Amino acid sequence: MATDQTHPWLQGNRRIVTVLALAAVYFVAARAGLQLAFVHASATAVWPPTGIALAALLLLGPRVWPGIFLGAFLANLTTAGTVWTSVGIASGNTLEGLLGAYLVTRYAGGRAAFDRAQGIFLFAALAAVASTTVSATIGVTSLTLGGFARWSEVPAIWLTWWLGDASGALLVTPLVVLWARSRPASPSREQVLERLLLFAVTLIIGGVVFAGAFAFEYLTVPLLVWAAFRLGRRETATLIALLSVIAIWGTLHGRGPFTAPSQNTSLLLLQSFMAMMVLFSLPLAAVVAERSGAMTAEVRRRVRLEQALEVEQSISDTLQRSLLPAQLPRIPGVSIAALYVSASPEAVGGDWYDVLLLPGGAIGLVIGDVAGKGVAAAATTAKLRHALRAYALEGHPPADVMDRVSDLLERGEMATVLYLVLDPLASTVRYTCAGHPPAVLVEPGRPARFLEGSGLPAGAGMRTGYSEHSATIAAGSTLILYTDGLVESSRVDIEQGLARLRAAAGSFNGDVDGLPGRIASDVLEGGPSADDVAILVLRVTALDPSQLSMRLPALPNSVPTVRHTLQRWLTVCGADDADTFAVCVATGEACTNAVEHAYGPVDALIEVHAACQNGVVTVSVRDRGTWRLRREQMPGGRGMQVMRAMMDRVDIDRDPTGTTVVLAYALRAGMTR
Amino acid sequence: MESRGDLVVAAIHGEIDLTNSPRIGSQLFAAIPNTARGVILNLSQTTYIDSRGVQLILDAIERLHTRKQAMHLVVPAASPLWRLFGILSIAQVAVIFQTVDAAVDAFGER
Numbered sequence: 001m002a003t004d005q006t007h008p009w010l011q012g013n014r015r016i017v018t019v020l021a022l023a024a025v026y027f028v029a030a031r032a033g034l035q036l037a038f039v040h041a042s043a044t045a046v047w048p049p050t051g052i053a054l055a056a057l058l059l060l061g062p063r064v065w066p067g068i069f070l071g072a073f074l075a076n077l078t079t080a081g082t083v084w085t086s087v088g089i090a091s092g093n094t095l096e097g098l099l100g101a102y103l104v105t106r107y108a109g110g111r112a113a114f115d116r117a118q119g120i121f122l123f124a125a126l127a128a129v130a131s132t133t134v135s136a137t138i139g140v141t142s143l144t145l146g147g148f149a150r151w152s153e154v155p156a157i158w159l160t161w162w163l164g165d166a167s168g169a170l171l172v173t174p175l176v177v178l179w180a181r182s183r184p185a186s187p188s189r190e191q192v193l194e195r196l197l198l199f200a201v202t203l204i205i206g207g208v209v210f211a212g213a214f215a216f217e218y219l220t221v222p223l224l225v226w227a228a229f230r231l232g233r234r235e236t237a238t239l240i241a242l243l244s245v246i247a248i249w250g251t252l253h254g255r256g257p258f259t260a261p262s263q264n265t266s267l268l269l270l271q272s273f274m275a276m277m278v279l280f281s282l283p284l285a286a287v288v289a290e291r292s293g294a295m296t297a298e299v300r301r302r303v304r305l306e307q308a309l310e311v312e313q314s315i316s317d318t319l320q321r322s323l324l325p326a327q328l329p330r331i332p333g334v335s336i337a338a339l340y341v342s343a344s345p346e347a348v349g350g351d352w353y354d355v356l357l358l359p360g361g362a363i364g365l366v367i368g369d370v371a372g373k374g375v376a377a378a379a380t381t382a383k384l385r386h387a388l389r390a391y392a393l394e395g396h397p398p399a400d401v402m403d404r405v406s407d408l409l410e411r412g413e414m415a416t417v418l419y420l421v422l423d424p425l426a427s428t429v430r431y432t433c434a435g436h437p438p439a440v441l442v443e444p445g446r447p448a449r450f451l452e453g454s455g456l457p458a459g460a461g462m463r464t465g466y467s468e469h470s471a472t473i474a475a476g477s478t479l480i481l482y483t484d485g486l487v488e489s490s491r492v493d494i495e496q497g498l499a500r501l502r503a504a505a506g507s508f509n510g511d512v513d514g515l516p517g518r519i520a521s522d523v524l525e526g527g528p529s530a531d532d533v534a535i536l537v538l539r540v541t542a543l544d545p546s547q548l549s550m551r552l553p554a555l556p557n558s559v560p561t562v563r564h565t566l567q568r569w570l571t572v573c574g575a576d577d578a579d580t581f582a583v584c585v586a587t588g589e590a591c592t593n594a595v596e597h598a599y600g601p602v603d604a605l606i607e608v609h610a611a612c613q614n615g616v617v618t619v620s621v622r623d624r625g626t627w628r629l630r631r632e633q634m635p636g637g638r639g640m641q642v643m644r645a646m647m648d649r650v651d652i653d654r655d656p657t658g659t660t661v662v663l664a665y666a667l668r669a670g671m672t673r
Numbered sequence: 674m675e676s677r678g679d680l681v682v683a684a685i686h687g688e689i690d691l692t693n694s695p696r697i698g699s700q701l702f703a704a705i706p707n708t709a710r711g712v713i714l715n716l717s718q719t720t721y722i723d724s725r726g727v728q729l730i731l732d733a734i735e736r737l738h739t740r741k742q743a744m745h746l747v748v749p750a751a752s753p754l755w756r757l758f759g760i761l762s763i764a765q766v767a768v769i770f771q772t773v774d775a776a777v778d779a780f781g782e783r
Binding site: 359360395556557559560563577578581582584585588589592595638639641642645646 | 761
């Protein structure tokens with residue numbers, strides 16, 4: 001009989017246990033039901049075993065039918081009947097259950113029948129009303145054939161039997177199925193109190209109504225509505241059962257609203273009352289639960305949607321940030337400021353800018369715009385940004401960098417890019433443009449002009465080779481790089497935009513930090529841009545001869561930047577070539593050591609401060625790195641020798657946070673050596 | 674980088690420091706065939722050198738020496754490099770000439 005594929009023996013034994021347990025429950029319920037017998041010992045007002053059988057078949061499947069048969073057989077055998085009548089009645093009960101379970105499963109949603117109002121009505125019609133006729137017919141026939149009833153009594157017994165089974169199905173099946181199907185969530189304190197309160201009120205009202213003090217059964221309606229609206233289906237089914245027990249008890253004792261001259265009338269009234277309770281309050285509870293369930297699902301869906309949007313937003317933000325430098329280098333004599341304005345908060349644009357410290361002390365400026373939007377464009381942007389950085393840091397000239405970057409782009413990827421290399425020492429800028437809007441150069445006392453000369457956008461298909469252009473950048477000059485979102489929009493055509501940009505740049509005389517914002521507001525006239533806007537501004541400023549401060553990443557490329565800046569500054573201080581060489585070499589050695597010791601933190605910095613007073617130059621180089629090796633073990637040992645020989649004085653101050661090297665040197669310029 | 678007979682003449686323009694000395698070193702060695710009799714490192718156009726650059730030159734001289742190849746340096750009298758070379762006593766290990774021609778001639782004499 002066992003049908004399980006993996007463990008037939010275990011499965012078979014488990015099934016036997018289930019069947020026996022069901023038989024026991026059925027038996028006890030039947031014996032209890034018989035206490036409520038009205039007309040005949042085998043026909044009662046409510047026959048709970050019918051409901052239990054139906055619930056068991058719905059929950060456990062039709063295979064447990066022997067339990068019902070056994071339970072019914074034993075219950076009848078021990079009541080009034082022979083083996084044969086008991087077999088007949090038990091057969092009727094079993095068939096009734098199987099038919100009811102089949103119909104409910106087929107048409108009313110099976111064990112989920114009580115979740116929806118329609119399922120409850122179908123259950124009532126198919127299982128409670130229709131299938132119970134089977135048991136009544138077979139049972140009454142068996143009893144009569146066995147001589148326990150006269151044929152004249154058959155209609156009355158049949159009706160009682162049928163109504164008892166129907167009531168049992170209506171009352172007990174929903175109760176068992178609802179409680180068995182889902183684990184109740186642990187109720188809060190308030191919910192427990194509310195249930196207790198309802199229980200108490202039910203006992204009071206039930207007592208008042210069915211003990212006959214005030215025999216008005218409609219007093220129970222508010223209780224049922226309370227349960228349906230506030231507590232749920234399970235609780236409503238439980239309340240119905242409780243009220244039914246009280247009503248049966250009162251009616252059996254000849255009290256309450258259902259007392260009637262004939263027992264049959266009384267029974268019918270009682271059963272009608274119970275059926276009405278089930279048919280009005282259970283669907284009500286189901287509808288309320290359905291609605292609140294739908295609302296919960298809707299709320300959940302919205303919350304999920306919001307969370308998804310948040311995640312996407314955070315991806316976009318992270319991506320966007322990763323495309324732009326975290327901070328701009330601060331180099332004396334060169335002021336750099338940038339601005340990025342997103343057209344819409346959700347989308348990641350393809351715009352980017354970058355500032356690089358190049359080998360040899362030059363400063364690389366990059367601005368670009370990848371065709372397209374969103375995460376795909378951002379990925380291309382990231383690729384371009386890092387490819388350009390890699391080639392630029394290798395020291396390739398601008399046109400070569402652009403050629404290589406353009407070759408990297410795959411089919412369908414296109415970008416406009418402008419790459420400038422500023423040599424602060426030589427006061428020149430060399431640049432290559434791949435279809436990008438031209439940079440604006442604003443020189444003191446001259447009208448702003450565009451740095452002309454452009455090739456095709458990168459990835460445009462034809463490989464023609466980019467060419468390099470150059471311009472002189474005197475102190476006080478400003479370079480403005482931007483993306484087309486600034487000058488081109490639905491409201492303003494590009495010519496107008498460029499004219500506005502030139503006007504805004506030429507009239508600005510404030511701090512460079514405020515320049516990108518000023519340009520954006522002047523050119524866009526406060527209106528939103530349809531496209532993302534990136535603005536990168538660089539101004540070459542005169543150096544202060546009294547002092548100089550730099551703070552740069554502790555990376556090799558910072559060393560030439562320090563040297564070159566120092567070189568420019570020493571010229572302002574009045575140093576000659578020999579002085580400059582000496583100070584630059586000594587400072588370079590100190591910086592080299594600092595870069596090498598700056599081990600550990602990724603964002604380690606070197607700080608260089610220089611001052612010139614009465615012809616004496618003092619340079620301090622501070623690193624905040626932890627020491628990897630003792631200085632004697634470093635290849636920089638020769639560096640110390642150089643510093644000491646070239647400078648008048650070298651002081652080294654070490655503390656747990658880093659090392660400071662202080663160099664002092666009296667300028668020899670103009671003196672005879 | 675050029676060759677004069679069986680001599681390799683390598684010129685370094687601009688600056689030599691920690692950012693580029695490893696690359697210059699590998700480029701230099703890649704350009705010297707085993708068949709070359711010697712190398713002339715022309716530092717006339719070198720504007721800056723630090724201790725890393727000097728280390729590179731000293732390493733090159735030593736490496737070439739094991740291959741029985743010699744390296745001559747060219748540093749004009751006006752070069753700022755003299756100051757550093759003086760401090761580090763480069764003249765004790767390297768032969769330094771004022772012009773490339775003088776450095777080439779020095780190979781011929783041997």
